[in-house]
Amino acid sequence: MTDLVYPVAILLAGSLVVYIVARVSGSKTLTGAVALIALMLSGYVMYLLSGGEGIGPPVPFKGREVFVSFELNGLAIFMAVVSLGLAAVVALFSIGYMHEKNIGKYYALLLMMTAGMVGIGLAADLFNLFVMFELMSLASFALVAFEDDWEPVEAGIKYLLLSAMGSMVALLGIILVFTHTGKLSLAELQGTQYALLLKPELMLGVAALFIAGFGVKAAIVPMHTWLPDAHSAAPSGISAMLSGMVISAGLITMIKALSVLHGIDLRLVLPALAIITMLTGNLMAWVQTDLKRMLAYSSIAHMGYILAGVGVAFSAPGVAALDGMRGGLYHILNHAIMKGGAFLCAGAILTLIGTRDLKEMAGIGRKLPLVGICFGIFALALAGAPPLNGFISKLFICKAAIMLDPWGFILVVMVIFNSLLSLFYYLPALNKIALAPEMSEKVKQAPDHLPACMVLAIFILALLTIALGVQPQLGLDLVQPAAAFLAGIIQ
Amino acid sequence: MWSAYWITVIFLFSLGIYTLIFRHNLIHLIIGIEVMAKGLCLAVLVGGAQHAGGVFSVSQAIVITIILIEVATTAIALSLVVAAHRHTGTVDVAALRRLKG
Numbered sequence A: 001m002t003d004l005v006y007p008v009a010i011l012l013a014g015s016l017v018v019y020i021v022a023r024v025s026g027s028k029t030l031t032g033a034v035a036l037i038a039l040m041l042s043g044y045v046m047y048l049l050s051g052g053e054g055i056g057p058p059v060p061f062k063g064r065e066v067f068v069s070f071e072l073n074g075l076a077i078f079m080a081v082v083s084l085g086l087a088a089v090v091a092l093f094s095i096g097y098m099h100e101k102n103i104g105k106y107y108a109l110l111l112m113m114t115a116g117m118v119g120i121g122l123a124a125d126l127f128n129l130f131v132m133f134e135l136m137s138l139a140s141f142a143l144v145a146f147e148d149d150w151e152p153v154e155a156g157i158k159y160l161l162l163s164a165m166g167s168m169v170a171l172l173g174i175i176l177v178f179t180h181t182g183k184l185s186l187a188e189l190q191g192t193q194y195a196l197l198l199k200p201e202l203m204l205g206v207a208a209l210f211i212a213g214f215g216v217k218a219a220i221v222p223m224h225t226w227l228p229d230a231h232s233a234a235p236s237g238i239s240a241m242l243s244g245m246v247i248s249a250g251l252i253t254m255i256k257a258l259s260v261l262h263g264i265d266l267r268l269v270l271p272a273l274a275i276i277t278m279l280t281g282n283l284m285a286w287v288q289t290d291l292k293r294m295l296a297y298s299s300i301a302h303m304g305y306i307l308a309g310v311g312v313a314f315s316a317p318g319v320a321a322l323d324g325m326r327g328g329l330y331h332i333l334n335h336a337i338m339k340g341g342a343f344l345c346a347g348a349i350l351t352l353i354g355t356r357d358l359k360e361m362a363g364i365g366r367k368l369p370l371v372g373i374c375f376g377i378f379a380l381a382l383a384g385a386p387p388l389n390g391f392i393s394k395l396f397i398c399k400a401a402i403m404l405d406p407w408g409f410i411l412v413v414m415v416i417f418n419s420l421l422s423l424f425y426y427l428p429a430l431n432k433i434a435l436a437p438e439m440s441e442k443v444k445q446a447p448d449h450l451p452a453c454m455v456l457a458i459f460i461l462a463l464l465t466i467a468l469g470v471q472p473q474l475g476l477d478l479v480q481p482a483a484a485f486l487a488g489i490i491q
Numbered sequence B: 001m002w003s004a005y006w007i008t009v010i011f012l013f014s015l016g017i018y019t020l021i022f023r024h025n026l027i028h029l030i031i032g033i034e035v036m037a038k039g040l041c042l043a044v045l046v047g048g049a050q051h052a053g054g055v056f057s058v059s060q061a062i063v064i065t066i067i068l069i070e071v072a073t074t075a076i077a078l079s080l081v082v083a084a085h086r087h088t089g090t091v092d093v094a095a096l097r098r099l100k101g
Helices: A006-025 A028-049 A074-097 A103-122 A126-144 A150-181 A186-190 A200-218 A226-233 A236-258 A269-286 A291-315 A321-353 A369-383 A389-401 A405-435 A441-445 A452-470 A473-490 B002-022 B026-049 B055-088
Strands: none
Touching (some): A028 A103, A074 A321, A074 A473, A103 A236, A150 A226, A150 A236, A150 B026, A236 A291, A269 A405, A321 A389, A369 A405, A389 A405, A452 A473
8 A cells, every 4th residue: 555666756757747847838947846846745755654753663565576675764764854855955946056958857857866865765675776876876977967068078977987887896796695695685685594695705795896886976985086076067956966965875875785794894994994085085175276176075074974983883783883873874964964055055156156266256255145154154064063963963973983992082083183174174165255355356246146046945954054953853863763774784 | 507607797797897997988988887787687697597486587677677777877978978079079088187186
């Protein structure tokens, strides 16, 4: 009766409807409104499926075959809420930001990408997980290269080639598991019966394939090279989606895939990768002069923080699994809000003055106080300033990491050190955009108003940044079931 | 008997990776990804055939889905190559080195 396919199917059907509406009407406001309705409808169906309030026991999808299955659990709700919410804000922002040309394709691809992310949360078998992951990836390739200019095209090709290679490598891992057990269902593979069929050496190889393959999308450091190009070349709304949710969805896919490997020892690997990732991201962000590129490198650093929480959960399953996962997932939620907001601010500034160069942006906060103040809030939250949400989730991550015996201390020190490091580039940017009194030439000539929907989108995210900072319980109610589910499956 | 199939799988997959690493023509790179995917299709079939009880029919369905995903990826990749050719006049990856830092 309650078919779990609906939330994904509504979004996919919606992408078709949106395209037709755009072709018939040619109006971007109407198209954006239809896309918003599709997102809300999908969210409403998700709410109905979850039984209205709270999250009941997992509801398995009555699959006719062995290999297409969905399961409703805390993680699915978490992914649906975060990705649908961010997509709705981005859809609202894009009504003002995008041009009328090709608007139907833009919203259709945006809905398709969101469908993939909702599907990643719901998927209950390895291959279905891969298909949803690819659905998300395919839409994001097309969205990165949406504007026909040399920069988006070059970034898109880099992104596509690296991602496609990563997908193939991860698929090889899935196929190795399938070959040795004959099963794909996550629940069955997590049971001890099939775990014994995988030899320890094989598990290590499969884990390497999963980390390398899905790690390309999650921008873990040796595999991160596509990210700064793709995030800065994409339309700003899409940068917010990519940075806020797509890379996190890649990491969630990786965790779900790794959960089928029993008793695998990732004690050193994930925390070490986390440290390298956050250091590289912050150091590279420091030297950037392009605002969107700086934010993109900062996303790599934030993936490092998230990976630190997740790595702790994998390293000490008995003690700190729940705490580590909670820190990691809460940071995913907060990162989606604050980095999404920062990219939307960058998009608003780009619309006004037509450049992403930080030097040209001096004084924009004097001209448009709301954008300046909101960017200030996002920058401080990203750097981890105390009353805002970024601080709370970093605190959770540190609290979990300290429980990890010999390595925890180093991890905590690195997280704190990196937060300080990120101040070195967030403060100058904040100073230029929000505080600088004298205006540059371009800012003087810029118009002094923005479309209302863009301002509203930025304002919603800024409000959430503050709300989750002063009242963390709001976010924890969402994160806790998802963290409990993930901590349960990684053993 | 299975080892002959597995050797073919490994050969196809390595050929794809070799192409992706050492070739400079964008079309060749896309063909490399295709070859990797075809190797994996064979791997799914061989892996499924080793099990009893309807596993082989699952692997047939998986192969069709993998082919579907590959076609979509290739279509997007080729459209990007056309766009790159319009902007740079060549399909060499060396022409795509303007983004740095």
